[in-house]
Amino acid sequence: MNLQDKVALVTGGAHRVGKAIALALAREGMHLVIHYGSSEAAARETVAEVKSLGVRAISFQADLRDPVRIRSLFDATAAEFGRLDVLVNSAASFVRQPFDEIGLDDWKDVLQVNLRAPFLCTQHAARLMRRVARPADEAAAIINIADLSGIYPWRDYVQHGVSKAGLLHLTKVTAYELAPTIRVNAIVPGAVLPPPGVDPQGETWAAIGARTPLGRTGHPDYVAQAAVFLARNDYITGALIPVDGGEHLIGTLK
Numbered sequence: 001m002n003l004q005d006k007v008a009l010v011t012g013g014a015h016r017v018g019k020a021i022a023l024a025l026a027r028e029g030m031h032l033v034i035h036y037g038s039s040e041a042a043a044r045e046t047v048a049e050v051k052s053l054g055v056r057a058i059s060f061q062a063d064l065r066d067p068v069r070i071r072s073l074f075d076a077t078a079a080e081f082g083r084l085d086v087l088v089n090s091a092a093s094f095v096r097q098p099f100d101e102i103g104l105d106d107w108k109d110v111l112q113v114n115l116r117a118p119f120l121c122t123q124h125a126a127r128l129m130r131r132v133a134r135p136a137d138e139a140a141a142i143i144n145i146a147d148l149s150g151i152y153p154w155r156d157y158v159q160h161g162v163s164k165a166g167l168l169h170l171t172k173v174t175a176y177e178l179a180p181t182i183r184v185n186a187i188v189p190g191a192v193l194p195p196p197g198v199d200p201q202g203e204t205w206a207a208i209g210a211r212t213p214l215g216r217t218g219h220p221d222y223v224a225q226a227a228v229f230l231a232r233n234d235y236i237t238g239a240l241i242p243v244d245g246g247e248h249l250i251g252t253l254k
Helices: 016-027 040-051 067-081 104-129 158-178 203-210 220-232
Strands: 007-010 031-036 057-061 086-089 140-145 182-189 240-243
Touching: 007 016, 007 067, 016 031, 016 040, 016 086, 016 140, 016 220, 031 040, 031 067, 040 057, 057 067, 067 104, 086 104, 104 140, 104 158, 104 182, 140 158, 140 220, 158 182, 182 220, 220 240
Parallel strands: 007 031, 007 086, 031 057, 086 140, 140 182, 182 240
Antiparallel strands: none
C-alpha cells in the first residue's frame, strides 16, 4: 500500500509503543487518529508532533471497556476523514497479579481491554475500510500488538497472557475472515520498553537485554518500523512477527 495521504487509527497512540508507531506512519504521509484512554496531555502532544510532520491528526478519548465509546471512536474517524486504511490495535492493560488473587472483575477488565476491544475495533474498522474501493493488490491493513506472554507463560500475568494468546489467534482468524480486501497481522515485541518500575538505565533492564540472543534491549522504534513494513507490504496476512532480539528462540525471560 502506498501510505501517502491514507488514514491510520492507533489505539493507545498517545505514548510508549503506540506513539512510536503513530509517528512512524505519519512520516510515511499518513493522517492519524490518536486514541487515548486517560493520557489527554500526552495525546495533545502526540497530535502536535504528528501535525508537525505535515499531515492531519485528531485525538479521541475512549474507554476501551465500553463498546459504545469504541463505536464513537470509529464514528469520529469516519466524520473527520471519511475513510480508514490502517488500524493498529496497540492499547493494552499490563496487570501483574498472583493467580490466587485474581477476581472475576480483574479477569474481566483485562480481557475487555486486551481482547474484546481489539475484536470490536477490528469489526468497526473492517466496515469503514470497505467503504473505499481499493485495487485488488492494495488491501487495507490491521496490525495487532501482542507480546511474548501470549506464547510463553509469565508467572503472575495470567489474565494478561491469556488475553494476548487470544489476540494472536484473533489475528489469524480475522486474517482469514477479512481477506482479500483487508490484511491482518501481529507484531510480538520483546524487551523494547522497561515495564513500570524498572529503570531503563538500571542493571535489571540491562540484564534482560543481555539474555536475549542479540544481547541487548530494543526500542519502540523497532516495533514502529515493523508496523510500517506490515502496512506497506500487500502480500502478507496472518503473520506473527517477533521484534524481540531473538527472545522467542529461547523462551521467556520472565
